[in-house]
Amino acid sequence: MWLMVVSVPLLPAIIMVSTRYRVKVAALCHRALAWALRTLRGRVCVRSTHAFVFSKCTHGKVDSVLETFDLYADTHPSFSIGPQIGEALDEVVRRVRPSRVLELGMHCGYSSVRLLRLLPPAGRLITVELDPLIADLGEEIILVAGFKHSQFQVLTSSSAEAIPTLRSFLEPDRGTSEGFNLVLMDHDPSLYLPDLLALEREELLSPSGCSVLLIYRNQRPEDLTEILGHIRAKPDCYCITSELQFMMEIFYQKESTRVDR
Template identity: 85%
Template sequence: MWLMVVSVPLLPAIIMVSSRYRVKVAALCHRALAWTLRLMRGKVCVRSTHAFVFSKCTHGKADSVLATFDLYADTHPSLCISPQIAEALDEVVRRVCPSRVLELGMHCGYTSVRLLRLLPPAGRLVTVELDPLTADIGEEIILVAGFKHSQFQVLTSSSAEAIPTLRPYLAPDKGTSEALSLVLMDHDPQQYLPDLQALEREELLNPSGCSVLLIYRNQRAEGLREIMDHIRARPDCYSIKSELQFMMEIFYRKGDTGMES
């Protein structure tokens, strides 16, 4: 009873506060629901993609695995990159000829297979995936494509946690570690700038030149403005090498005073 007596004078204030923050609370709930739905759809997509590719492809043949991915994407929602981006990615790999590649964001293993099939015999791919299910399925797809564990490493963690631990995984034959000459970012665009800064801080980018590919599945992806501002503010180290719809290649060279074309 006493609670009601105390609450009655406060009702106008409670109503005013609830009205004032109703929009913000509703927006927050909507974002949380959208994130949950994306996560659920992503897990369903990963499972269904894996089941299709695993059962339809020729095991041990990387090209067959990729063709089966493309066949699935023709008729189903897919997290695979578009054919245009896939061809552009192949061109970059052939031009850069990297021996050490970092992939942030695995997405069923499609891009991992594309990268691995173009690396030299002594090349090595390190791929980082936050979701354990996606990491396990992606690793199985890589093995189905015919690659061996000596050619790649899957790290199941956030990119922020993985980057400081990368150096041992870049060591050829347990010798001196090599710097990265190619980095593919296809995870959370809001992490693109912090991760780029972390890679530079850990001195993991090849100082003589490293191509960083940014995949953005939405042209309005949050985080792109920040990384673009960072690149333009440091013309001595960074330049935009090429730009397509949904993919950008930036070039890093320590102390570079010229712009790459």
């Protein structure tokens, strides 16, 4: 009873606040629901893809693993980048010839396998995946393809948590200041700019040159307005190397070491 008495004078204020913020609250609830549905669909999709590839491919044969991925994607929805993006990725890797690669967003492990098969014997891939289940299944696919733990590292965390720790994985015993030669961003596009800024801040982009690949599956290039604005605002460090229907390559080089490309 006393609660009702106290609440009556506050009723106009409560109504005003609820009216003012209901749109924001509704939008927040909508985003949360959409995220939950994407997560659920993603887990189901990755489980199905993993089960198919694991059972149908020839274990220890990297080409068989990739072919089985592509076979699955021909008739089922899949989060793997697929052969079209995969071939474009291969072209970049062959041109850049990286020895240290960072992958943000592991999905089914498809792109991880494509990257690893083109790295030099001493090359190393670090892949970051937020979802523990997806990270475990992706890691198993990498091992099924025949790669060893000495060639890659899977970090199960958000990219924001992982990036400040990455320096310790870059050959600390050699005392090198070099960072990553290639970064593949295939996670949440809203995190592309914050993560690029974090990589700059932690000095994890190789000062002598680093190619950063931005995958936009359902997004258009114009949806990457924020990160493109940052890149174009720093012409002494960045340039856009190529723009495809599904992938953009940007090149970073520290100003003091920059040469014309």
